[in-house]
Amino acid sequence: MTYYGKCVEIVIEQLNKFRPERDRPEQFLEAAAVSFQTLSPQKQAFVLEVLSGCLEYRKLLKVVVDAFYVRDGRLCLGSDYSLFEVTCYLAAFQLEELGFQLFCKIIRSQPAVLMHKFLRFFFNPLNLCSWIQDEWSLLFEKSHVKENWIDLLMRWQPEVQVLIDQLQKVLASQAPLPKAKTKATEPREFSLTVPRPRAIPMPEPVPVLAKPRPVPGSTYQSPKEQQQLEMVKRYNRWKAEELLLKTNVQELRCAMPRSRGEPPRKGSKVKPRLRAPPQIRRTPKLTFYRPDHVPVKLNTAAILREGALYQRQVEKELQRVDQLVDGAGDFSEFLEWQKKMQAQDLEERLAAGVCRRLQGKLSHEEAVLARQNLVQENKQRAGQKKEETAELMQQCAERRLQEERAAKELVGQVMEAQKNVKVAQAKLLKGRRQTAQEVMEESRELLQHVAEATTEEQKRRCEAIFQLRALETQPRRQGKLVDLTQIPGHGLEGEMSVVELRERLALRREAGQRSEEEKRDRIIRAQRAKSQELRDAVEQIALCRAAMGRAAALRWEEKKGRSVLPAENERVRELQRRLEERAAERRRQEALLHVSAPRAPRPKPRAQLEAQHWLEQEQSRERRLRALQRECAARNAA
Template sequence: MAYYGRCLDAVREQLGKFKASKDSPEQFLEAAASSLQTLDPQKQAFILEVLSGCLQYRKLLTVVVDAFYVRDGRPFLWADHSLFQVICYLAAFQMEELGFRLFCDIIKSQPLNKVCTFLRFFFNPLHLCTWIKDEWSRIYDSAHVRETWINPLMRWQPEVQELIRQLEGLLTHQAPLSKAKAKVTEPKEFNLTAPRPRAVPMPEPVPEVAKPRPVPRSTYQPPKEQRLLEMTRRYNRRKAEELLLQANVEELRCAVPRARGVPPEQDSKEPQLRLPPRIRRTPKLTFFRPDAVQVKLNTAAILREGALYQRQVERELQRVDKLVDGAGDFSEFLLWQKRMQAKDREEQLVAGECRRLQGKLSHEEAALARQHLARENKQKADRKKEETAGRMQQHAERCLQEKRAMKELVEQVMEAQKNIKVAQMKLLKDRQQIVQEVLEESRELQQRGAEAAREEQRQRYKRISQLRALETQPLRKGKLVDLTQTPGYGLEGEMSLVELRERLALLREAQRLQEEEKRDQIVRGKRAKSQELQDVVQQISLCRSAMGRAAALRWEQRKAGGAAPGAPAQDERVRELRRRVAERAAERRAQEAPMPVPGLRAARPRTRAQQEARHWQELERSRERRLRARRAGGSARGCAPRPEAS
């Protein structure tokens, strides 16, 4: 117990040093860790963990401890505030990790009367479920507070109440402290000399202070312009909310499903402000949640679908008008169209076969080109070897010539070294003469630079004296401004400040009126648009039902009279391409046979040829499968329904 008591004392000491207004929790923990390095590692880890938890949940702990001092903790000193914070943190956040037995040992290591009173206050079920839960919910989410902290504390109620009864029993059986009689101090009189009586000083006259002016009432009241702006803002906001509520009601009316069995005439006679049954009201707006909506359409989708059906209806009306005027039937055209479609499909199959054969032909031609390239590369390699041998012989001859030239050069250098000393003496005299000339020129340049610097210094001193003389002259400060006076610069449209303010006020008023008019136009436009959307939705429902019936009829007709298209006939282009492919393959095999190949690589070309043959066989099979699938798809397409009709 003494071990945990020392640990809690260290935590209390560190908490007492923490100042929330000045210290940062991270920096404070680092400083505390550096100051506790002399302790045992296990003890240091426990102290830092408890200290970091107290700093992290400082707001929650402060709420509970401050309420405890107000209600039940009046007899205790304020210096024990950190002790109650540590006990509250261990009980609320570390009970599960520490275990109840270790928690009891930590509690018994502290003063029993203090911890018993605090535990009785904190684990009171009425306090936990009412004001503690509400105060903590202001800081964290209410569901998180209830599930993470309140419910575990309520589960520990039986064990904690038993601990409180044990602590109360220990307090009752604890022997009272013996109070020894303190030695009473007997006072003795001081033997002092009697002082002389002091003369009464004359009172100083009270100075008369001038009566101060009273504080104006406008000091404690907001300005008039601010109050007018606040009233205008409230009025505009209330008006905008009313208009938005009306617009939402009108706009959502088009999405309300009409009850089954109610005719449109009866539905249109309902009052305009009647709301649907599933409306959830809030203090500002009204939201509508329909019971069951199959497809959720926005404004763009409704208008787009309405325009589509409108175009279809117009085309149908035009067709009917043409039939009434005596136009012919489309049955012959439909038969011709089917024949043309079958012919197009056959052309597509032939074109696909042609592309496949062209690819195979290009493959054979590429193989022939590779064989020609290999033969040409071999011939080039032979020519390259012959050229290399000739170049090696030329290089040997060139090396012999270079050796002879080097010997001649060495002999010339030996002769030139004899005249080096004469050339060096001549060069030394030339350099000395050049150095003397450079020194004379540098002396002249230094003298000219010094004279220029002195002249510049004199000019600078003269300018400084003139500037100082100008600074000493008096300047006139301040200028009287008349707000009603026109500047008189001769500009077009110039005016005084008073006139400018009046014109700005008139401009703001005109702008406000314009904004109100524009707001009214927006609301009227929204109402007209909602009515138009309602009409389009009704038209869409009618068109959908009609299109569904027409699609069902078309499906029955196609199911009854569908027929599979015939197989495509052979084409001249296909036969010609197959003949060319066979010729190229025979030519390639004929050229592969006589080529000399080393013994180790003899099996590779045959393996590659077999792979290519297998590849083309697989392509042929896949082509036949696609052809059969396309035929089967064409026969099924004749009796299949259109997606939009379904």
């Protein structure tokens, strides 16, 4: 049993190393065969046969093992996955060649609990004849699965059931091991070194601190400017809430239903009322007011930039007036020509839009024709593919028969090589005993050397400790007092005492504070002058904006009066003719092939929104075109 157990352990170790997303089975087997050269020929042949089979039928084995973990093996470890794969392969593909006795030896060499659970699940007739057969039939032919694997497992099911009963008896006979009584821990006192008594230090004099300056009253009071800003903010908020409340009241009055005796308003449709609506309550949170003109805060850069822009426009206009006064020409003719060219450009853009829509419809018709041609080509390719598949299945069956014959020959060779196992085992035991004796002698010598080195290190540490303690017992010199008013007398230029140095630093600090206050005053004056300039620039910008707004309104009214109609050209007529030809060709192709037009895929929510958006754009464009046509007709009639 130990022999087969070691073989199975080698196979499990190799399967754990295999990664299907990184390794290829052929290369992995070649690398594994190199590592198996130290094994005996019989053991090497058995391990290679089982490993190659597990890799070849990995999908079939994965179906059974995954289902076992889901149903009966929920308490089993994930590290035993490869063990269940090897057991499933031996039971499904090698039971006939190995024989039942050898199969029982291999099973008994593994943990009885795991083998009992897995064999009871795998050899259950209800599982074999139902879902296992169906899952395997998805990977191989149904007749091949039933004849070669399922029927074979059902024939061996009575003998395997006897083996399962024997494993159950072994599990029942195993009594639980008694727990050894642990010895209680006996507490011991710590062997600590008694510390030497410390000398009481002299008390240090308590330093006398200078009296601090009182906190100024402005620290906990907000400045007057901030208080004024808060008052202005509260007043503005109160005015905005009052205006908002008035607006909400007016809108609620508009939303209130009219009374029974009140006549309907002009232009409104009278709808049948089923029941009286409930009374509308006024709440401060219900707001419908949306201001039209929201004030925009401009920073300094924006104000200066906009002021410079209007200044350049004013200078440019003054230059133009001076040129006109001097006798320069007018741009009225140029403006009329420009308007005419813009009308032509608009007409061309509208015609281009019509062309794009016609081209889209034309490309749709061509796509339908291409799809019909593709369906016909796919039918021809499907017929060729079926013929090629039949030939490949026949070749696969022949190759499988050859592999089965080679496997039987390999099993015969393995059985012959098994006879020389005992002699090899005796030689291996003798070599291991000699190696063990040599290792024990080497370890004894190494332990002796380590003990000697440890003793020398302990002596060296003791001597170092004695020297440190002797240094600690020597007396130390105390520091001398320092006089801050005394000059050091090093002979340096500008040498002074510490007290004089502190006084000079205090004077330098006061001079720096005075310079900072003067600089702060200059900055405040510059900021006030700059703010006055900005206020003037804002007033000028407001005047320029009003003038520009009036000019823009006049231009918009003038532009609104003009209208341009798209005219048909040769390109549009050519696209319409091609579109009619493609539609007629598609209908003729459908009649010949007797197939219905391809159904458009169901649009997704986002596609529906996009389609609705473009439909609305098309409708609005058509409405605008009809309105322009009516205006032009009315203008011509006038």
